[in-house]
Amino acid sequence: MPELPEVEVVRAGLQPAIVGARIADIDIYDERSLRRHHRALGTFVDLLRGSRVTAAVRRGKFLWFPLETGADERPRALVGHLGMSGQMLLREPGTLDERTRIGLSLEHPEHRDLRVNFVDQRIFGSLAIDTLVPTRDGFPSGFAGDIPPAALIPSQVAHIARDPLDPHFDEPAFFEALSRKKVGIKRVLLDQTVVSGIGNIYADESLWAARLHFERQAAALTRRQAAVLLDEVRTVLQKALAEGGTSFDAQYVNVNGASGYFSHSLNAYGQTGKPCARCGTPIERVSFMNRGSHFCPFCQKRPRAARKPAEASAARTADKA
DNA sequence: AAAAGTACCTGCGCGC
DNA sequence: TGCGCGCAGGTACTTT
Structure with a gap:
């Protein structure tokens, strides 16, 4: 679990x-x-x-x-x-x-x-x-x-950062860390030395809620976007906790062997092909960091800066045409 | 020194 | 029905 x-x-x-x-x-x-x-x-x-x-x-x-x-x-x-x-x-x-x-x-x-x-x-x-x-x-x-x-x-x-629900979570240090990271924002959310407790499900859910593409460069986020993201992280974690966590099968259970109910509330994770709850566009799944990343291609647009060089130049050519 | 790759494991569901 | 393949919610170590 x-x-x-x-x-x-x-x-x-x-x-x-x-x-x-x-x-x-x-x-x-x-x-x-x-x-x-x-x-x-x-x-x-x-x-x-x-x-x-x-x-x-x-x-x-x-x-x-x-x-x-x-x-x-x-x-x-x-x-x-x-x-x-x-x-x-x-x-x-x-x-x-x-x-x-x-x-x-x-x-x-x-x-x-x-x-x-x-x-x-x-x-x-x-x-x-x-x-x-x-x-x-x-x-x-x-x-x-x-x-x-x-x-x-x-x-x-000792090297694990506090989690975002911890009253002593160091917000200034979190924003500072984001501003230094040249990698995609999802990598940073999954880095337990920056912020702990978030895994693949809640990273995808938080990014969907904040309307951010997982490859948006962390350092390129505005302070406002970073604050919204942190807020969404906390909201999704608290909501999942209130529902007893996420279970898809008997593998993820509480100490009595019972399942949680948050899987019914997922908006992105595991929703491949289903309509986005906001705009109806089918949720896509792509491989990222050797695992699935689920996102709405309309609400969570990939930024130009995060495109691979070949892809960006192809896009420029297409723009000219 | 940040960022990416790889190792560590079992078992399920899928298509052939 | 059997078999190989891809996939699964994580972390830590090594390499570039």
């Missing part, structure tokens, strides 16, 4: 079950899901077994669960990323789902015991134990529900 709204649905679903719980046991079914765990600290199982979880935090598409540690220990957390196909499923103890890569057995002092199954078809996701380091800006590290988390972030997440 990859982008910000889907990851937040998972975080919110896990929080009541996992915060305060002790991780009594760990089952590793596929070592590849620990790719991002660095063994220098110790083994994943040794570091995690017996630990108590103190919070459920998210920044962009990364999740982490700070662990209670002794005063003489470096603070650490269980870090998770869902990749393209990861799921965190809350189950009764002893339950094993198809393609479970890692299973966690939880004991909670107030609730009943539970099982968290990390399920991942493609294994681009991962779990790891990582040390927590101070945030660069000194503010709480991400979103953790009602209570802001400590100003500590897993070292492997």
Whole structure:
């Protein structure tokens, strides 16, 4: 369940079950899901077994669960990323789902015991134990529900920018970054070191809403256009979150295995050939960055500056004729 | 040093 | 029916 709204649905679903719980046991079914765990600290199982979880935090598409540690220990957390196909499923103890890569057995002092199954078809996701380091800006590290988390972030997440729904999202830095980038605006929206949480679906949806072609050079946007785009990004993320995220199939589900409803609200992503909701022109799909980009060729005109040289010169010839 | 390419994986649906 | 191909919501590392 990859982008910000889907990851937040998972975080919110896990929080009541996992915060305060002790991780009594760990089952590793596929070592590849620990790719991002660095063994220098110790083994994943040794570091995690017996630990108590103190919070459920998210920044962009990364999740982490700070662990209670002794005063003489470096603070650490269980870090998770869902990749393209990861799921965190809350189950009764002893339950094993198809393609479970890692299973966690939880004991909670107030609730009943539970099982968290990390399920991942493609294994681009991962779990790891990582040390927590101070945030660069000194503010709480991400979103953790009602209570802001400590100003500590897993070292492997430290380079990820705040997401646009974060109260400490640095807008001036975002506009500054846009003004320096000579690449297409969609590349910048997908660059998690500039702004986090946006993936292919919400990039296409935000650009459709802002009427911008994905190859518009980021630096060429006016400040006004950039501000409108950021506004549309926030609107689409919030709306998707309110609808429980986007699901096309059983692959993208919340902690109980249920789907979100935002796929009914999509205007561009996956709408190839369907009429644009604004003007009726059929939505087109083209390959960009080795993935699909969906857009309305009438509302989102490709700017001249972004045309390839051969194409631009052909267009000039055509203009003269 | 920004920008582009490549690697990491499994499984589904499609056309032949 | 079987088989190869393209496609899928992401990140990080390497190369240019």
